[in-house]
Amino acid sequence: MTTTAPPLLRVRDLTMTFPGRRARSAPVRAVDGVSFDVAAGETLGLVGESGCGKSTTGRMIVRLLEPTAGSVSYDGRDISHLSQRELKPLRRELQMVFQDPHSSLNPRQTVARIIADPLLVQGSSAAEARKRAAELMELVGLIPEHIDRHPHEFSGGQAQRIGIARALATGPRLIVADEPVSALDVSVQAQVVNLMERLRRELGLAYLFIAHDLSVVKRVCDRVAVMYLGRIVEIGAKERVYAAPAHPYTRALLSAVPLPDPAAERARERITLLGDPPSPAAPPPGCTFHPRCPKAREICRTEAPPLRVAAPGEARQVACHFPEGTEGN
Amino acid sequence: MGDSTPLLSVRDLTVTFPTRRGPVRAVDSLSFDVLPGRTLGIVGESGSGKSVTSLAVLGLHTGAAEVTGSVTLAGRELIGLPERELNRLRGRRMAMIFQDPLSSLHPYYTVGEQIAEHHRVHFGSRRAAARERAVEALGEVGIPEPRRRAGEYPHQFSGGMRQRVMIAMALACEPDLLIADEPTTALDVTVQAQILELIARLQRERGLSVVMITHDLGVVARVAHDVLVMYGGRAAEHAPVDALFEAPAHPYTRGLLDSLPRLDDHDDTPLRAIPGSPPSLLDPAPGCAFAPRCSRAAAGSEEERARCTGERPLLGGPEGHPAACHFPAYEGVAS
Numbered sequence: 001m002t003t004t005a006p007p008l009l010r011v012r013d014l015t016m017t018f019p020g021r022r023a024r025s026a027p028v029r030a031v032d033g034v035s036f037d038v039a040a041g042e043t044l045g046l047v048g049e050s051g052c053g054k055s056t057t058g059r060m061i062v063r064l065l066e067p068t069a070g071s072v073s074y075d076g077r078d079i080s081h082l083s084q085r086e087l088k089p090l091r092r093e094l095q096m097v098f099q100d101p102h103s104s105l106n107p108r109q110t111v112a113r114i115i116a117d118p119l120l121v122q123g124s125s126a127a128e129a130r131k132r133a134a135e136l137m138e139l140v141g142l143i144p145e146h147i148d149r150h151p152h153e154f155s156g157g158q159a160q161r162i163g164i165a166r167a168l169a170t171g172p173r174l175i176v177a178d179e180p181v182s183a184l185d186v187s188v189q190a191q192v193v194n195l196m197e198r199l200r201r202e203l204g205l206a207y208l209f210i211a212h213d214l215s216v217v218k219r220v221c222d223r224v225a226v227m228y229l230g231r232i233v234e235i236g237a238k239e240r241v242y243a244a245p246a247h248p249y250t251r252a253l254l255s256a257v258p259l260p261d262p263a264a265e266r267a268r269e270r271i272t273l274l275g276d277p278p279s280p281a282a283p284p285p286g287c288t289f290h291p292r293c294p295k296a297r298e299i300c301r302t303e304a305p306p307l308r309v310a311a312p313g314e315a316r317q318v319a320c321h322f323p324e325g326t327e328g329n
Numbered sequence: 330m331g332d333s334t335p336l337l338s339v340r341d342l343t344v345t346f347p348t349r350r351g352p353v354r355a356v357d358s359l360s361f362d363v364l365p366g367r368t369l370g371i372v373g374e375s376g377s378g379k380s381v382t383s384l385a386v387l388g389l390h391t392g393a394a395e396v397t398g399s400v401t402l403a404g405r406e407l408i409g410l411p412e413r414e415l416n417r418l419r420g421r422r423m424a425m426i427f428q429d430p431l432s433s434l435h436p437y438y439t440v441g442e443q444i445a446e447h448h449r450v451h452f453g454s455r456r457a458a459a460r461e462r463a464v465e466a467l468g469e470v471g472i473p474e475p476r477r478r479a480g481e482y483p484h485q486f487s488g489g490m491r492q493r494v495m496i497a498m499a500l501a502c503e504p505d506l507l508i509a510d511e512p513t514t515a516l517d518v519t520v521q522a523q524i525l526e527l528i529a530r531l532q533r534e535r536g537l538s539v540v541m542i543t544h545d546l547g548v549v550a551r552v553a554h555d556v557l558v559m560y561g562g563r564a565a566e567h568a569p570v571d572a573l574f575e576a577p578a579h580p581y582t583r584g585l586l587d588s589l590p591r592l593d594d595h596d597d598t599p600l601r602a603i604p605g606s607p608p609s610l611l612d613p614a615p616g617c618a619f620a621p622r623c624s625r626a627a628a629g630s631e632e633e634r635a636r637c638t639g640e641r642p643l644l645g646g647p648e649g650h651p652a653a654c655h656f657p658a659y660e661g662v663a664s
Contacts, residue, residue, distance in 0.1 A: 049517035050488075155606035156375075185374040186544055187622075190588035190602035197599065212518065219590035219600070242592070256522040258547025260589055262570045265551045272526060273519045276487040 006076035007037040013070035030056045032230035043207040045221030053230040058176045095167035099179035101159035105151040112147045118169045136165040157188035176208045229288040236316025246310045246323040335362035341398035355381040357562045368539040370553030378562040388415045423506040424499035430491035434483040441479025466497040489520035510542045561608045561618030568650040578652035580625040
């Protein structure tokens with residue numbers, strides 16, 4: 001054993017290639033060499049637009065998908081190719097919360113059954129599991145007396161609390177939350193965000209928080225990773241990335257978010273990107289962002305920039321030939 | 330600022346749906362105006378009645394719905410107008426775009442054919458002229474190589490490009506009013522910025538009136554001149570955009586603004602969430618629909634609380650910034 005403990009989650013060169021939809025179409029590299037760590041008790045935000053590979057990354061980490069290449073290590077142990085049987089004890093520690101609470105809960109089961117199910121799978125007795133389910137309902141702000149109701153009797157926000165209670169049932173240390181609040185009404189989102197923050201404090205959870213909403217991610221995470229077309233283009237402490245984005249894509253993304261403040265909106269300088277995110281089935285050569293990048297030069301069209309430290313003495317990394325704030329540009 | 334006669338005027342609009350559990354009033358006594366060349370933002374959560382309102386204005390509600398009240402476009406009453414007449418007005422004078430453009434486009438016809446068809450129906454233009462107009466329209470909404478793309482099918486377009494196609498189609502007949510129902514909700518944020526920019530440009534160039542229906546207060550802050558906040562099928566507050574964001578009078582508006590995580594904010598305190606969830610329209614509360622979740626009602630005296638839960642507040646308050654609340658928070662005004 002070395003003196004430094006491994007991080008809770010270590011992801012290295014994680015890659016997912018899906019076969020093309022038709023026999024002769026090219027395979028799609030949805031995730032392309034993604035690496036990051038999540039320490040115990042830490043929240044890493046994973047942001048990006050649709051098709052950037054953030055959800056696929058999350059699914060590989062909880063092993064709903066088996067990666068094509070690269071590794072996922074949990075607590076120092078490589079889990080990327082474990083069999084379902086070998087994974088079972090790990091399922092206790094690694095849980096997932098999904099976007100649409102209603103479609104991720106079985107409509108025919110009672111809340112008691114939904115929340116207790118992971119415990120039953122892990123070998124608890126029915127009575128124990130039911131008691132624990134009631135405790136968990138209380139913990140996430142639901143009324144334990146509602147334990148025998150069905151999901152449709154709950155609002156969207158309450159249903160998401162059920163999903164969170166189920167994820168917490170086995171006492172996990174890491175929760176991968178894939179867009180946990182984006183299907184909820186605005187007035188309810190804050191409740192669930194506050195709940196997740198409280199649970200994290202009280203239970204010492206680590207989150208991989210996957211979302212497209214940059215304002216929500218800024219609120220909940222310690223560090224943030226920005227993905228574009230299957231790769232991380234910038235990763236670092238939230239304060240640095242949000243206050244001084246180094247990648248032109250991060251800058252554009254932040255400047256595109258509408259602020260709930262009309263005066264600020266009028267005063268704001270926006271970087272409007274041209275075009276749409278390209279398809280991962282046919283990624284552009286060189287830096288995949290170059291066709292939309294306001295700063296692209298010749299080298300960007302031919303050479304993919306590696307993810308590297310943005311400035312000496314800084315932990316933040318960026319994959320850009322000409323990152324912001326490093327030279328006279 | 331230009332013409333102050335409203336282009337669209339809605340008075341006491343009420344939409345009721347019969348259901349197995351009795352009639353549901355999805356929109357209740359709603360009134361608002363849209364001035365020429367201006368954008369009205371209608372904000373609300375699920376079940377607030379914002380989308381039903383837009384469908385009723387265009388006469389696109391389902392046959393089962395009962396619509397009462399008055400909707401006038403340039404002085405002409407639309408409620409009760411025969412379908413044939415309405416058809417002529419839709420597209421020609423008013424048009425609508427939706428959240429999901431793919432479901433509003435026909436998969437078997439090229440994009441160019443669909444826009445051209447629209448033009449032929451409304452103007453009786455010849456096939457070739459209509460085709461030409463379609464290509465022009467695609468160019469105007471920023472679709473590169475419009476001539477080539479006019480020959481492609483909807484599935485060949487990305488989400489953002491499809492929404493541009495919908496806008497091109499909506500604007501091909503040069504309507505005066507565009508109703509946009511969550512037009513950017515399904516789009517990525519960088520593409521959303523492009524579409525909002527496009528609508529703003531078209532408004533500047535053509536003096537278009539826009540009704541922007543959204544759940545996103547950021548979108549409203551960016552595009553709207555005036556804002557109508559809806560809750561439980563009714564107007565909660567109606568104000569010019571700056572007044573609404575600087576000094577919201579209704580506790581619901583205040584609560585929404587306070588509960589938002591913001592990019593331009595510090596993150597050290599918990600968000601001030603609104604408790605509970607949006608109301609069910611099936612059994613509306615007798616008093617204010619927001620009362621069960623309202624911090625103002627909760628902080629009030631017993632007498633005040635009884636008023637909030639027992640008596641429905643009417644839209645009132647200063648001219649230009651009314652709110653439907655018994656205890657609105659107008660600055661410097663005792664309520």
